[in-house]
Amino acid sequence: MNIDFFIQDSSSKFIEIRGEDKAEFLQGLISNDIYKCKNDKPIYSCFLSPQGKFLADFFIFRQNDNYVIEIHEKYFESFLSKLKIYKLRSNVILKHNENITSIILFTNKDFEIKDTIIKFIDPRKKNIGKKVYINNKNLPKIDNLEEMYFNKYKEILMKNLVPFTPDDLNENKSLLLENNFQNLNAIDWDKGCYVGQEITARMKYRSLIKKQIYNLEIISGNINIGDSIEINNNKVGYVISKVNNYILCMLSIKSANTIIENKTNLEINDSIILNFL
Structure with missing residues (x-):
């Protein structure tokens, strides 16, 4: 460092x-x-x-x-x-x-x-x-x-795809597996029952997750918290939070994977260009 x-x-x-x-x-x-x-x-x-x-x-x-x-x-x-x-x-x-x-x-x-x-x-x-x-x-x-x-800490978390939960998650609405908690050593899959365990395990083992968070860098244009992310006029997600030139978004996994596999930037309305981190 x-x-x-x-x-x-x-x-x-x-x-x-x-x-x-x-x-x-x-x-x-x-x-x-x-x-x-x-x-x-x-x-x-x-x-x-x-x-x-x-x-x-x-x-x-x-x-x-x-x-x-x-x-x-x-x-x-x-x-x-x-x-x-x-x-x-x-x-x-x-x-x-x-x-x-x-x-x-x-x-x-x-x-x-x-x-x-x-x-x-x-x-x-x-x-x-x-x-x-x-x-x-x-x-x-x-x-x-x-x-x-x-705010510096929040940027570091965002760049590492670690949600700052008070800003990025909604109480009694958000799901762990949509927010990368399975990769943050927050869940033990082998322990016994705990409150909410059955639903969490079912989503993992039945592959029920269709959307999840992604971190992106703003290359050009302006985008704000709550803005929709659309591709060809189809909404594929929205902005959860923003710190400096970085945003955390909830996106369709299918749509995001297509962009990532093609190694292209995400372009919105011909004016906003985002890069997956």
């Missing part, structure tokens, strides 16, 4: 999960395998509706023999409320931890950061940074590292 920098994720909230039944409790709710979450190996996972629709995504790590969930503030209240509902008589204690700060590091150097709980490569993709959790609600000074705006 040419520049060493970090990005603070000030939108993160943290939930501690304690109690004898904590692992079994989470195993029946999340899309990944909680037993793969070790002291030195956090996991990425999702929470779905019984109909298999996306409700939230998060990271889980171990701290003092407890599980801690990092989740975006957009999903925090709803997710915590649902945990309390599913808890029933399980020996589980849920607590909002307000003393953790989350940052993302982009560097090949080994920086020591005061009060670090854990530092790990993002399990979704290797080149989208190292996540660092700091046991301090105030970010300590980090020498020799430039702080970048969060």
Whole structure:
């Protein structure tokens, strides 16, 4: 990397999960395998509706023999409320931890950061940074590292086909397999049942996906969030989000594959030219 920098994720909230039944409790709710979450190996996972629709995504790590969930503030209240509902008589204690700060590091150097709980490569993709959790609600000074705006992080995610879910997915509407989660280490296909598992597995094994997300670069012209993407006056998709000269689109797999196989750019209305990344 040419520049060493970090990005603070000030939108993160943290939930501690304690109690004898904590692992079994989470195993029946999340899309990944909680037993793969070790002291030195956090996991990425999702929470779905019984109909298999996306409700939230998060990271889980171990701290003092407890599980801690990092989740975006957009999903925090709803997710915590649902945990309390599913808890029933399980020996589980849920607590909002307000003393953790989350940052993302982009560097090949080994920086020591005061009060670090854990530092790990993002399990979704290797080149989208190292996540660092700091046991301090105030970010300590980090020498020799430039702080970048969060929009830079969103661009990095988009270029790697990793959705920034608060912007890119619709709660209780979006499906994991249409949004590349099967390639982000978010789903364990061998674990037992969890909420939404039957629908998700059926879509995978019966090849029911007809559309999915693609990342494209704007070569020329102007296109905005929500715009339709049409080929020969036929709508094949739409723009989900945009960061600088990059867009994330939901497209017909058949139409996208034809363009990719022909190694051509996507041209819209003779004025917008897009290139698949």
